[in-house]
Amino acid sequence: MICKRFALVGSGFIGQVHATSLARHEGSALTMVADAAPERAQALAARYGARAVTVSEAIHSDAIDAVLIASSTPSHAELLEAAARAGKAVYCEKPIDLSLARAREVVERVLPLNVPVTVGFNRRFDSSHQQLRRQLEQGLIGRVELVQMVCRASTMPPLDYLRSSGGQMRDQAIHFFDLLRFLTGDEVRTVAAMARRWPCRTLPNLAMSTPPS
Structure with missing residues (x-):
């Protein structure tokens, strides 16, 4: 298997998740880590034997x-x-x-680069979802009339993250x-x-109390 050398841009929560996955996969090697906060890049790079670099060098x-790319949402397109x-x-x-228009512009410019x-x-790519699709294609479940999905996230993200990420719907x-x-x-x-x-207009600090059992 050919091992691909990866540069990870972004060392926040999801960046750390991806770093763990890259380190575990025999077909990948986490080689460089970049972040807007250099100290965070250095800490994550040291954990996996990678080098902390600038974003420009990583690219x-x-x-x-x-x-x-696992950095903040506003930086993705560029x-x-x-x-x-x-x-x-x-x-x-x-x-x-x-912005949907901005996303489409990026796609149109990137496609010709091949x-x-x-x-x-x-x-x-989840194996259970792929199995479900095969069963739907084979008619084993029947005709789909309605699909209802429920997401149970572990915690509410910080307000600053919600403001920059586009909120729960877009993020x-x-x-x-x-x-679907x-x-x-x-x-x-x-x-x-x-x-x-x-x-x-702004989300308040939320708290929840439950009655004693």
């Missing part, structure tokens, strides 16, 4: 085959295009950008929009929503 180094133009294979966390690019919609729920497309083999035609409007 343009000849010692790298692929770039994994980094994805830069890495692709540098001839690197790219795995970019979703979403590409909070480099492998994957956006982090990973739910479709997390899109995983399930993609999964994968399972049904169909594209979105109509979108409708129902929500309760909170009286304040």
